[in-house]
Amino acid sequence: MKALYWVIGxxxxxxxxxxxxxxxxxxxxxxxIKLSYYGNEAAVAEAVVKALDQDGNKLETIWIGIEPxxxxxxxxxxxxxxxxEKKNGPFDEVIIDTELKVAEDTQVRLGRTQNVFxxxxxxxxxxGLAKLEASGRKYLFITAAPYSTSFIENNQFNTVxxxxxxxxxxxxxxxxxxxLKEDGEILFLCDTEDKSGTSNWGCAVINKARNTRRKFxxxxxxxxxxxxxLTAENDxxxxxxxxxxxxxx
Numbered sequence: 001m002k003a004l005y006w007v008i009g010x011x012x013x014x015x016x017x018x019x020x021x022x023x024x025x026x027x028x029x030x031x032x033i034k035l036s037y038y039g040n041e042a043a044v045a046e047a048v049v050k051a052l053d054q055d056g057n058k059l060e061t062i063w064i065g066i067e068p069x070x071x072x073x074x075x076x077x078x079x080x081x082x083x084x085e086k087k088n089g090p091f092d093e094v095i096i097d098t099e100l101k102v103a104e105d106t107q108v109r110l111g112r113t114q115n116v117f118x119x120x121x122x123x124x125x126x127x128g129l130a131k132l133e134a135s136g137r138k139y140l141f142i143t144a145a146p147y148s149t150s151f152i153e154n155n156q157f158n159t160v161x162x163x164x165x166x167x168x169x170x171x172x173x174x175x176x177x178x179x180l181k182e183d184g185e186i187l188f189l190c191d192t193e194d195k196s197g198t199s200n201w202g203c204a205v206i207n208k209a210r211n212t213r214r215k216f217x218x219x220x221x222x223x224x225x226x227x228x229x230l231t232a233e234n235d236x237x238x239x240x241x242x243x244x245x246x247x248x249x
Contacts, residue, residue: 029229032236035212037222044224045079048238049087051228052169059084060138061129061168062091063157065148067187068100072242073173076224078110080171081140093132097143110142118143118156126164133166145172146188146198150232153200169234174205176225176239178216183209204231208239
C-alpha cells in the first residue's frame, strides 16, 4: 500500500474508534468553498485564491501538500501559483519535495528552483525557510499532504514551525470521493491501526466527503468538483475531484 511509505511517526492511541471520534472536537472547520463545480484549473485557482483572501492572507509564503501520484493535483497547484503571482509577483523560490518524485518536465513547468528531501532534512529546510521569511522573500513549498496538514499534530510542518517559527499559508489537497465506491481512491486511509501515521488526515478527507456527497450533482459535467475548508489558522483543506476522466488520476 503506497500510503505506508509516508510514515510520519505519529502515534494514535485511540484504536478501534469511529471516524468522528478519531477526529474528535479538537479541530473545527469553517467552509470556504462549499461543494462547487469549475470548468478548468484556472477557475479552480481563482476560487481558491479568493477564498484565501477572505482571511486576509498575504500569500507570500505558501506550503501546498498534494497526494503523491495524483498528477492532476499538480495542474491545480500550477494554476494556484499563477493566480497568486498575478497578484503578488513571482515567487523567489519554488521548492519541491524530492520524496514526491515529480516528473522533471512537471517540475520545470512549476518553476522549480530547488529540491529538498523534507523528511530527512527538517533542520536544513527549517533554517532555509526561516531565512526566506526573515528577508521578505516569497516562496512556494510543495510536499505531501500529510506533511502539511494541521490534522496530524506532529508532522513535518509542525516540527519545522515549532523549531523555526515559520508562518506560511498551507493548502493540503485530497481526493473528493463523490460515491461510496470511490472511497478506495483516497490514498491515505482512515485506519484505526494507523500504521503509517497518516490516519487522521485520511479520516478528515473521507469524513468531509461523506458529509457533503449527498448534495453532489452528477448531472453537472464541469471538469472539477471542489470543496475547501479553513481547518486551522492559515491552514486549508482542499478536496478535488476531476470528473473527466471519471477519477482523479
